[in-house]
Amino acid sequence: MSLEAKHISFRYRKKGTVLENVSLTVEPGERVGLAGPSGRGKTTLCKLLAGYQRPAKGQVLLDGRPLGEYRGLCPVQMIWQHPETAVDPLLRLKDSVHEAGPVDQALLDALHIQPGWLERYPAELSGGELQRFCIARALAPEVKYLLCDEVTAMLDPITQAQIWNVLLEAAQARQLGLLIVSHDSALLERLCTRIQPL
Numbered sequence: 001m002s003l004e005a006k007h008i009s010f011r012y013r014k015k016g017t018v019l020e021n022v023s024l025t026v027e028p029g030e031r032v033g034l035a036g037p038s039g040r041g042k043t044t045l046c047k048l049l050a051g052y053q054r055p056a057k058g059q060v061l062l063d064g065r066p067l068g069e070y071r072g073l074c075p076v077q078m079i080w081q082h083p084e085t086a087v088d089p090l091l092r093l094k095d096s097v098h099e100a101g102p103v104d105q106a107l108l109d110a111l112h113i114q115p116g117w118l119e120r121y122p123a124e125l126s127g128g129e130l131q132r133f134c135i136a137r138a139l140a141p142e143v144k145y146l147l148c149d150e151v152t153a154m155l156d157p158i159t160q161a162q163i164w165n166v167l168l169e170a171a172q173a174r175q176l177g178l179l180i181v182s183h184d185s186a187l188l189e190r191l192c193t194r195i196q197p198l
């Protein structure tokens with residue numbers, strides 16, 4: 001079940017063309033690093049691959065089928081740099097984390113999520129604490145691909161290491177495909193099976 005962007009072009013109404021004839025394939029178990037200067041369109045490509053935006057030209061295919069044909073939880077999930085933009089501010093974390101279905105206690109433990117945090121609202125957690133919930137939610141069993149857009153850029157080194165350990169273990173155990181966006185080339189070298197410049 002490969003994830004493919006085929007000859008994608010995209011433009012924002014006010015900005016003009018951002019991506020022109022871009023192709024990218026991620027296979028199960030692959031960890032592809034997406035590198036490129038600021039403003040090149042890395043986040044935009046992730047949004048297209050996750051189905052948040054539609055390309056003006058080209059297609060996003062999962063296992064050869066357009067992503068839009070899949071029903072229920074999308075098998076391609078995006079994890080954002082700023083987790084506060086990815087959770088409902090009015091929901092307690094215990095409700096947000098279960099939006100994609102029940103979450104395994106072992107996963108919450110591996111992410112060092114303290115039981116008391118579940119009762120809190122997003123504004124009552126730090127960015128690193130909140131990001132752990134976003135990762136737990138993104139690792140729902142139906143998910144096959146994770147698009148990790150600068151997911152640890154604002155975190156301290158210990159939290160970064162904990163989060164990447166969990167993501168890499170899950171990716172290996174479940175043969176998930178990962179697309180990893182980062183400006184940190186050393187991080188990409190360490191994490192990725194290959195790097196694709198944009």
Ligand SMILES: Nc1ncnc2c1ncn2[C@@H]1O[C@H](COP(=O)(O)OP(=O)(O)OP(=O)(O)O)[C@@H](O)[C@H]1O
Pocket residue numbers: 012013014015018036037038039040041042043044045
């Ligand atoms: N909603 C939007 N409307 C108009 N222009 C946008 C929108 N979102 C992004 N852009 C523009 O599209 C271009 C690509 O943005 P994008 O966030 O995809 O780049 P990026 O490579 O991820 O950048 P960075 O490395 O700085 O995060 C930028 O010039 C940005 O200003």
